[in-house]
Structures are given as structure tokens and as C-alpha cells.
Amino acid sequence: DAEITQSPRHKITETGRQVTLACHQTWNHNNMFWYRQDLGHGLRLIHYSYGVQDTNKGEVSDGYSVSRSNTEDLPLTLESAASSQTSVYFCASSERESYNEQFFGPGTRLTVL
Amino acid sequence: GQNIDQPTEMTATEGAIVQINCTYQTSGFNGLFWYQQHAGEAPTFLSYNVLDGLEEKGRFSSFLSRSKGYSYLLLKELQMKDSASYLCAVMDSNYQLIWGAGTKLIIKP
Numbered sequence: 001d002a003e004i005t006q007s008p009r010h011k012i013t014e015t016g017r018q019v020t021l022a023c024h025q026t027w028n029h030n031n032m033f034w035y036r037q038d039l040g041h042g043l044r045l046i047h048y049s050y051g052v053q054d055t056n057k058g059e060v061s062d063g064y065s066v067s068r069s070n071t072e073d074l075p076l077t078l079e080s081a082a083s084s085q086t087s088v089y090f091c092a093s094s095e096r097e098s099y100n101e102q103f104f105g106p107g108t109r110l111t112v113l
Numbered sequence: 114g115q116n117i118d119q120p121t122e123m124t125a126t127e128g129a130i131v132q133i134n135c136t137y138q139t140s141g142f143n144g145l146f147w148y149q150q151h152a153g154e155a156p157t158f159l160s161y162n163v164l165d166g167l168e169e170k171g172r173f174s175s176f177l178s179r180s181k182g183y184s185y186l187l188l189k190e191l192q193m194k195d196s197a198s199y200l201c202a203v204m205d206s207n208y209q210l211i212w213g214a215g216t217k218l219i220i221k222p
Contacts, residue, residue: 042211
């Protein structure tokens with residue numbers, strides 16, 4: 001069965017360190033997204049990609065970067081982790097057309113000390 | 114600015130009916146989604162509305178009024194497993210999803 005996975009599921013790091021969160025999908029979807037979810041806020045879009053070599057900034061992209069070298073993977077990098085980046089991070093994917101539902105990975109809980 | 118409003122928390126009784134409202138103000142409209150999210154888990158898709166009216170899918174129905182910027186999710190014959198957060202999201206003119214903060218639904222026996 002097709003799926004979308006994230007790793008690690010939990011991560012504790014220190015301020016200033018570089019962290020990379022992995023996202024891998026076997027749906028063969030063109031579109032991939034990274035969100036963060038914080039208490040009291042809706043999901044907020046960090047970065048998104050509509051295909052290989054395509055990346056775009058979302059609403060809260062400062063301090064984050066992504067790269068898309070193949071269809072299956074969209075790793076999210078925190079260049080210099082800050083305590084404000086403590087959050088739950090969700091990766092999602094969808095088929096090309098905009099009206100298609102997004103399928104979410106299980107999430108990564110990141111704590112920055 | 115863009116804004117999605119939904120109640121923070123609602124409580125209902127097992128077997129009853131509950132309606133979760135969502136109002137929105139966005140730059141453009143390309144459809145409204147409802148997702149369910151159990152605690153500690155990923156959101157999962159429930160419904161999509163792009164035209165006015167009611168869409169029924171089993172115990173769950175979703176309604177949309179584009180002129181009022183309003184939607185609701187109706188859950189019938191509530192079961193304990195329906196205890197979850199329900200997220201409303203609108204696709205704006207840039208085909209980006211704008212998410213509400215979610216409504217936590219508590220089901221009591």
C-alpha cells in the first residue's frame with residue numbers, strides 16, 4: 001500500500017544545531033508540503049513543492065529550507081534551530097490537481113532546547 | 114488578511130448530532146476541506162465542498178454557503194471514536210490551504 005512516512009518521529013536538539021526532517025511518499029504524488037502545528041494555531045505552511053526541482057516558500061518559511069531531487073522525498077532542514085521552532089511537523093502530499101485531498105505523514109515532534 | 118474561525122471546543126453526547134461551524138474570509142476561494150485529527154495523529158480527509166449545498170457521506174455531512182463565507186460539518190449518531198479535532202481549511206486564490214485552528218469535539222457517554 002502507498003504511504004507517506006516521516007523520520008524521526010521524535011527529535012530533541014539544541015539551539016543553533018542544524019536539523020533535517022525526512023519525508024518519503026510512495027503515492028507518486030507531484031505535490032508535497034511541510035506544515036507545522038502549534039497549540040492554538042491552525043496548520044501553517046512552511047514550504048511546498050509541485051514537482052522535482054520545484055520548491056516554494058510558504059507562510060512561515062524563515063529559518064527553514066527544502067530541496068526536491070526526486071518525486072518521493074522532500075527533506076526539511078532547520079539551518080540553525082531556535083526554541084521558537086519547537087513544534088509538531090507534518091509532511092503531506094497530493095496529486096497534481098488542486099482540489100485533491102492531501103495525505104499526511106504521522107508527524108515529527110521536534111523539541112529545541 | 115485571511116481568517117478561518119471555528120469554535121475551540123464542543124461537547125456532545127454519544128448517539129446525538131453535533132454541528133461544527135466554520136466561517137472564513139480569504140483572498141479567493143477554490144474549495145473548503147474538512148479533516149479529522151485524533152490526538153497525537155495526522156489529519157485525515159473527511160470532505161471537500163466547492164459548490165453551495167450539502168454533501169452527505171455516511172454519518173458525516175458538510176454544507177457550504179459561499180455567499181456567507183460559511184460551512185458546517187454535521188456528525189450524526191455520534192460514537193466515542195468521533196472524539197477528535199475537526200479542522201476546516203479553505204483553498205485560496207493561490208491554491209494554498211488556509212487552516213483554522215480546529216475544533217476539539219468531546220463525546221460523553
